[in-house]
Amino acid sequence: GKVVTAIGSGDDRVYSVGIDTNGRIIVAGSSSNGSNHDFALTRYNTNGSLDTDFGTSGKVITAIGSVDDRAYSMAIDANGRIVLAGYSNSHVDNNSNPYFALARYWP
Numbered sequence: 001g002k003v004v005t006a007i008g009s010g011d012d013r014v015y016s017v018g019i020d021t022n023g024r025i026i027v028a029g030s031s032s033n034g035s036n037h038d039f040a041l042t043r044y045n046t047n048g049s050l051d052t053d054f055g056t057s058g059k060v061i062t063a064i065g066s067v068d069d070r071a072y073s074m075a076i077d078a079n080g081r082i083v084l085a086g087y088s089n090s091h092v093d094n095n096s097n098p099y100f101a102l103a104r105y106w107p
Contacts, residue, residue: 007031016074030070038063039071064101065090080107
């Protein structure tokens with residue numbers, strides 16, 4: 001099977017996929033809000049449908065900084081907690097240098 005899911009208002013990208021201990025599919029990446037990208041996370045049931053018990057209708061969007069944030073890697077522990085790792089280009093140093101960014105989610 002295949003699934004296509006719109007997350008935000010524009011460009012959505014997948015960078016990491018995992019399976020939790022219940023067989024649900026977790027997908028992480030980034031989603032455009034129209035002016036920049038934020039961390040994006042979705043959870044699907046074993047049949048490929050969005051898990052509506054997770055986030056907002058199966059989707060979570062997290063702004064880390066004020067500009068581009070992208071989640072490139074994911075880990076899922078035995079309790080279903082999800083950690084996303086990537087970068088935040090928040091321009092706090094006026095040099096536009098990206099910073100490590102982590103976010104942790106509870107099931």
